[in-house]
Amino acid sequence: MIEQAQHDGPIRQLKYRRFVKPTAMFAVAAMMVALVSYGTAGGTTKTTKAVKPHSVVNLTWETMWSGNTLTLLNQMTTAFNKTHPGIHVTETNIPSSTGLAKIASQIAAGDPPDVFTQWWPVLGEYAATGSIDSMSPYLTGKYAGLEKWEYPIAVAGGTYKNQLYAIPMSMNSWALYYNKSIMAAAGIKSPPKTLAQLDADSAKEWVVKSGRLIQIGEYPNVDGNGFEFFTSFFGATNCFNSAGKYDFANCPNAIKEMNWIASFAKYPYSQVNSMEAAYGSVAGGDDDAFVAGKEGFQVTGPWEGAQNIPVTNVGMEGNFGVEAFPGTVGGPSTIGQGNFNIIPKGASNPKDAFEFIAWLAGFNNTNFTASEDPLGGWVPASPAVAAAPAYQKWIAANPWLKPFLSQMGSKYSATPALTPTESQLEAAEATATNNVLEHTMTPAAALRYIDSQGNVSS
Amino acid sequence: MKGRHTLELREARTPASTAVISRSIRRRQMRIGLLFVSPWILGFLAFFAYPFFATLYYSFTNFNGVSAAKIIGFANYSSLFHDSLFRSAVFNTFYYTAFELPLSTIVALGLAMLLNMNVRGRAIYRTVFYIPSIVPLVASCMIFVWIFNPTSGVVNALLTGLHIPGPDWFFSITWSKPSFIILGLWGLGQPMVIYLASLQGIPKDMYEVAALEGAGPFQRLRHVTLPMISPIILFNVVLQLVLCVSYFTQAQVIESQDVGGPGNSTWFFVQYLYEQAFNFLRFGYASAMGFFLFIVTGIVTVVLFKSSSRWVYYAGDQE
Numbered sequence: 129m130i131e132q133a134q135h136d137g138p139i140r141q142l143k144y145r146r147f148v149k150p151t152a153m154f155a156v157a158a159m160m161v162a163l164v165s166y167g168t169a170g171g172t173t174k175t176t177k178a179v180k181p182h183s184v185v186n187l188t189w190e191t192m193w194s195g196n197t198l199t200l201l202n203q204m205t206t207a208f209n210k211t212h213p214g215i216h217v218t219e220t221n222i223p224s225s226t227g228l229a230k231i232a233s234q235i236a237a238g239d240p241p242d243v244f245t246q247w248w249p250v251l252g253e254y255a256a257t258g259s260i261d262s263m264s265p266y267l268t269g270k271y272a273g274l275e276k277w278e279y280p281i282a283v284a285g286g287t288y289k290n291q292l293y294a295i296p297m298s299m300n301s302w303a304l305y306y307n308k309s310i311m312a313a314a315g316i317k318s319p320p321k322t323l324a325q326l327d328a329d330s331a332k333e334w335v336v337k338s339g340r341l342i343q344i345g346e347y348p349n350v351d352g353n354g355f356e357f358f359t360s361f362f363g364a365t366n367c368f369n370s371a372g373k374y375d376f377a378n379c380p381n382a383i384k385e386m387n388w389i390a391s392f393a394k395y396p397y398s399q400v401n402s403m404e405a406a407y408g409s410v411a412g413g414d415d416d417a418f419v420a421g422k423e424g425f426q427v428t429g430p431w432e433g434a435q436n437i438p439v440t441n442v443g444m445e446g447n448f449g450v451e452a453f454p455g456t457v458g459g460p461s462t463i464g465q466g467n468f469n470i471i472p473k474g475a476s477n478p479k480d481a482f483e484f485i486a487w488l489a490g491f492n493n494t495n496f497t498a499s500e501d502p503l504g505g506w507v508p509a510s511p512a513v514a515a516a517p518a519y520q521k522w523i524a525a526n527p528w529l530k531p532f533l534s535q536m537g538s539k540y541s542a543t544p545a546l547t548p549t550e551s552q553l554e555a556a557e558a559t560a561t562n563n564v565l566e567h568t569m570t571p572a573a574a575l576r577y578i579d580s581q582g583n584v585s586s
Numbered sequence: 587m588k589g590r591h592t593l594e595l596r597e598a599r600t601p602a603s604t605a606v607i608s609r610s611i612r613r614r615q616m617r618i619g620l621l622f623v624s625p626w627i628l629g630f631l632a633f634f635a636y637p638f639f640a641t642l643y644y645s646f647t648n649f650n651g652v653s654a655a656k657i658i659g660f661a662n663y664s665s666l667f668h669d670s671l672f673r674s675a676v677f678n679t680f681y682y683t684a685f686e687l688p689l690s691t692i693v694a695l696g697l698a699m700l701l702n703m704n705v706r707g708r709a710i711y712r713t714v715f716y717i718p719s720i721v722p723l724v725a726s727c728m729i730f731v732w733i734f735n736p737t738s739g740v741v742n743a744l745l746t747g748l749h750i751p752g753p754d755w756f757f758s759i760t761w762s763k764p765s766f767i768i769l770g771l772w773g774l775g776q777p778m779v780i781y782l783a784s785l786q787g788i789p790k791d792m793y794e795v796a797a798l799e800g801a802g803p804f805q806r807l808r809h810v811t812l813p814m815i816s817p818i819i820l821f822n823v824v825l826q827l828v829l830c831v832s833y834f835t836q837a838q839v840i841e842s843q844d845v846g847g848p849g850n851s852t853w854f855f856v857q858y859l860y861e862q863a864f865n866f867l868r869f870g871y872a873s874a875m876g877f878f879l880f881i882v883t884g885i886v887t888v889v890l891f892k893s894s895s896r897w898v899y900y901a902g903d904q905e
Binding site for chain 1: 650651652653665670671731735736737738739751754755756757758759838842843844847848849850860861863864865866867
């Protein structure tokens, strides 16, 4: 028995040597090979760049667009790659719903794209936290005049502490659409020229039958975020106190604006929103009650008439017009908002990325951008592009676009200042607007809430 | 035989040499064992242990994901309790959990009992009730956005046909949370199947004995069925609890359609956490929220397990 038992050890050792040990070694070796392969694959681009300084620089451009805009982006990258043999741009898309999470993770992980198109109001946060590179060092030589070349609100939308962090490839502009046939049916002869007139005309257009909403007049809840989009009309875009803190609660124009929003609380909030959502879901989010011919007035951008109406309700073509919002401040204005390109911290090729970003904005590329912007229903970032023949041709063919363009350079147009809590402020403005329209906040409480969220410690 | 060998070996050897050999064998086996489980250990360390302790650490810091984290003590935790949106998110999540958890348990169990009955076409019924749970979550949400639209949805059209005024569902402060609860009840196929399997595992003779003793259907349910499947109920309740407190996808998808959310009534905890982290780059604050959620969920789970000795019957414990 002892001998038998003593034999067990060598047998086990033999089994260990013949089977277990080789298997384990193989597993470890396989893992190492896999890791090495992965590392090699991941580092290929950078290694190639380092060894061949004169080879093509590969730029990655990440956007959150989808649908038809992708064709437009493809045209842009193809044109850039053709005219810039030393740089090759590859465009990729991520869903806009997860775009913020994705880019934040990429920056934190040190593996961001070279260029990212950002339309959410987070540039202040990004700049304050060092998540994006300043482009000011590149504004020399042939790029020295870039800031002056842009609309002032386009520059303001990318500037934090006197450093340029973002350049828009296109801008949004907001004006008042009106439905001609609804106006005629309500006995309104011409579009409103004053805020009081807008309110009076709008009141005539609401139709509620048996408790159900049939037709909307005007409702101050643009894309779920009313207050912010109306601030330039009321001169309340940037309300700060002497200590540099947000102070909408004591800003007369902001109070006026929020009271105006509250005057719409008499209309059925849930029914208005469900009607907008119903039409939106039918057309994949591009439609709304105005496009469907069920809303008398709506504040929105040029894409409504340039893209949404022709695609989803041709019956509305020729049945709408656009005017500058009849605001309380001196003249036509819009809030500065756009599709801003940024260079995330850790981008592999920031200088080349800047060259691409400037090209996308139309700097030294006026004619191409002037022909592409109409395809996206966009307003250019520069008056020079807007003045180019291709863009002017589009305006001439669609004269209702004129208000969008003319107010871009208005001294009354304004951009929300980039601050470290910019996105918190915007989220709070949206919440406050909804709560006022839902009777769950008074206008004064809503403004205090906006201040409290905007001034939260970062 | 092997046991005898080992025993005799122990008797024949000196205690010292036996100890050395067995230690050596154990060490070798340990090494091999560790080698084979190392992929799991590495995964656990990288994807669970590290994030867990990192979250705990970051919850005491001001951290934006890019710059170095600055330790600020309990400031994030104290800020939580002064944050009105945080309180709304906690309330909404609590409300959802308080209704969804018992309702989902009762409905899933009830369906499983019905599907366990010996009726014609049972397989078809089982398939029909299971199908919603295999519909992708996002697709389910989109369907609910459409059918619950107060203006154009089929639900309100049917109610109008019955002369019942339909509510505004996701668009109403009163009805928005119940709408999400109904959406949650729609996809109960998974717990239903688990309950069904556990019901089929109950020996038939127990019901026969109970019937012989004069127990009616309700008594058989109370004294046979429920005790016998109580471990499965506990398992499902814990699982549903975790799903309820971490409710996110459905609310995020539906609200991305400009639907829901009136008066912050559908602002759930994890949505707020996500917004703080990825929209506002307040990773420290979001970490504190995450740890708060972990502690609360942990406490509730412990209470559930502690109370289980009173209502969960383990057949093995009685042997």
